[in-house]
Amino acid sequence: MLSRVADAIYWMSRYVERAENVARFVDVNLHLALDFPEGGAQWEPLVATTGDSEMFAKRYGEASRDNVLQFLTFDRESPNSIISCLALARENARSVREIISSEMWEQVNYAYLMVMDAAKSRMALESSHDFFTQVKQASHLFVGTTYLTMSHTESWHFARMGRLLERADKTSRILDVKYFLLLPQPTDVGTTLDALHWGALLRSASAFEMYRKRHGGITPSKVVEFIMLDRKFPRSVRYCLNKAERSLHAITGASLGTWTNGAERELGRLNAELSYAETKEILARGLHEYIDDLQQRLNFVSQSVFDVFFAMKPVEPEEPQQERRSLPPLATSRS
């Protein structure tokens, strides 16, 4: 498939997932604010979660509820606001309409029009829970529609890989920010437990109910284990990276356990580590440090994916035998 098309499908999928994750943690914080009118909900960390603190400080100043909500939902200037993410997802989808199914196009188009309508009225911020639920549902519908209406070929794997890399990144950021606030020092582990905050953390990853079934009582180290390392929970970092790796290998045709490019190598190594990691090791090293390192490596994977598949390669004389020319053709690729 065309590099440009692969790029657009990958990012279309990433942006829908990003919009969903922003809706998730904003929504959970709103609920916390209701439970703790006396400042139990903190808004500044939300901005930190999307990595836009500097821009926010410059444009808004104070991290009040309204400022943060506006910044993360309807601000067209903010690159990670829900509206910006869905606009970009739709732009990407529009440029590959002949590749994706018409149902996918209609769904992403619908999600965008829904947020555009919401932006015009104050209702979205007043009854915000309904709005964030709609955003999450729109994303779930898109994922389901993609699964059910698009052939699971190379393009589908680019969509899945983009979505899962994004989810792994956002899930780990949510954990990082919350954990940092709740337990600034690794030595504090096992001290005061604010069940509501931990519950909120789990809820923002839709992990509360599944966590209860798996571990029962809430303890910080079990929460870290569930969100970072659980094998079966579809939003855990390990689950996401495991499936992302499978998609990456489906695209290149290289068997799992081998690698033909930097993205496969780094992602394989990360997965091996997560497969054999123990929570106490992670906590001993420092969760923040661990996640920081994880994110740098995820950035490296993303950059490698770009270099290997999407980058516009030089036009002029090349060695006739290119690295990736030796790959076996995919039975599923369009020709």
Added chain:
Amino acid sequence: MHFDSYDTAGFFDEMFDAQARPRPETALLAGKLDALSPTELRARQIAAERALLTRGITFSVYGDAAGTEKIFPFDIIPRVIPGSDWQHIERGLKQRVHALNLFIADIYGERRIVRAGIVPESLVASAASYLPACTGMKPPKGIFCHVVGTDLVRDRDGQFYVLEDNLRCPSGVSYVLENRQVMKRTFPQVFERLRVRPVDIYPSKLLETLQNVSPTASPTVVVLTPGVHNSAYFEHSFLAQQMGVELVEGRDLVVRDGRVHMRTTRGFQRVDVIYRRIDDSFLDPKVFRPDSMLGVPGLMDVYRAGRVALANAPGTGIADDKVVYCYVPKMIEYYLGEKAILPNVPTYRCEDPKERAYVLENIADLVVKAANESGGYGMLVGPQASADAREDFKKRIEARPREYIAQPMLGLSRVPTIVDDAVEGRHVDLRPYVLYGDDIFVLPGGLTRVALRRGSCVVNSSQGGGSKDTWVLADTETPPNPSGGQSQSQSHIKINGSGA
């Protein structure tokens, strides 16, 4: 009831005859429409528009920062063309496109028609769309114009005339196919009983046409688009999807080892045929506009070497020139030894001193057009223009007479069209689509464009035009008896036409 006050005076009406009775081929449709209450008719119109919007059949509006997309206005009352009329149109178009292709080949080749004194040398050299860089080029199988959209109009006498030829990148065929999808749901019974000829074959025929000129067996065909911001992007994407080929932008293509390749996730893949929807001047910055970001550097070298086919061929635009148009009937006689089946609209060439004098004198009664423009741009409709606009065009004509032609104001035929809660006649033209492959194929249908503003004859979408589905009927047999199941509503039709 819709037709109680329907006015047929002064123009050829496609649904009613001069005595204001439904024509034999439209009686069934007229009866069906008449049986619907205004509310029902309106509801069907709204449902059709909604279907087009959710299917995303839209065009971008230039100069709108928010990237607004609009649907091309659509009217659910179709235009019906009986089989006998269509046979005439089909023969005429095949003849015309055949001759035009021979002309283009001749102009970039031996120039026999110039030496024979039929087409003046100066006319060719002065055409803005003439590409000296294409001299001596011989495209595969001698085909230059693979896809042609020729605009036809019907005057008061009911006769079809050729208004202009579009041999560069004629657009609109996606609307023909999508409008049809919507119409099959809007009037399924009438559609079935009238035996409307299908148009869905177009994408397969287009693919065959493109494969036909490939330099290799089992070719890779692509559609080349300027990108997502082009107003016809939907159509580019639609045709690629329907043909099952890649939609590429210039930046996806590179020239290496003397061939065109596209950049894919597994390296470079060779491309054999490019259905390009970008203008000649943007194709290759090394040969044409050096600032083109849409094209592919080195493309023309590969094309010259016969290692990639381009549809339509570069240089084809010479036959789009509105002064060259005047010579088409003579071309048909010269190359084919036949009389033109479809006549031209009488046209004054401002270049000719006598004709120019006539145009300047009578500009208030004429339509003036720029020779190298399309889409309704660079045009003056004399009878409707202000005195200032007329004076302005006079100055332009005197300054650059080669660039203008003038035609009498035609009385374009009309079709009943929904206007708010009433049905009124609106002027239409017809753009059939012609594919030049192994044989010349004319799609039985086409885009009926309608001027939605009362009295307007300008049908371009950029100027307040919309579209209708075009129903070409299967044969010339007597159509189904209208006094069948629909008899009751038939008897209600009364028309206050002039009866002229």
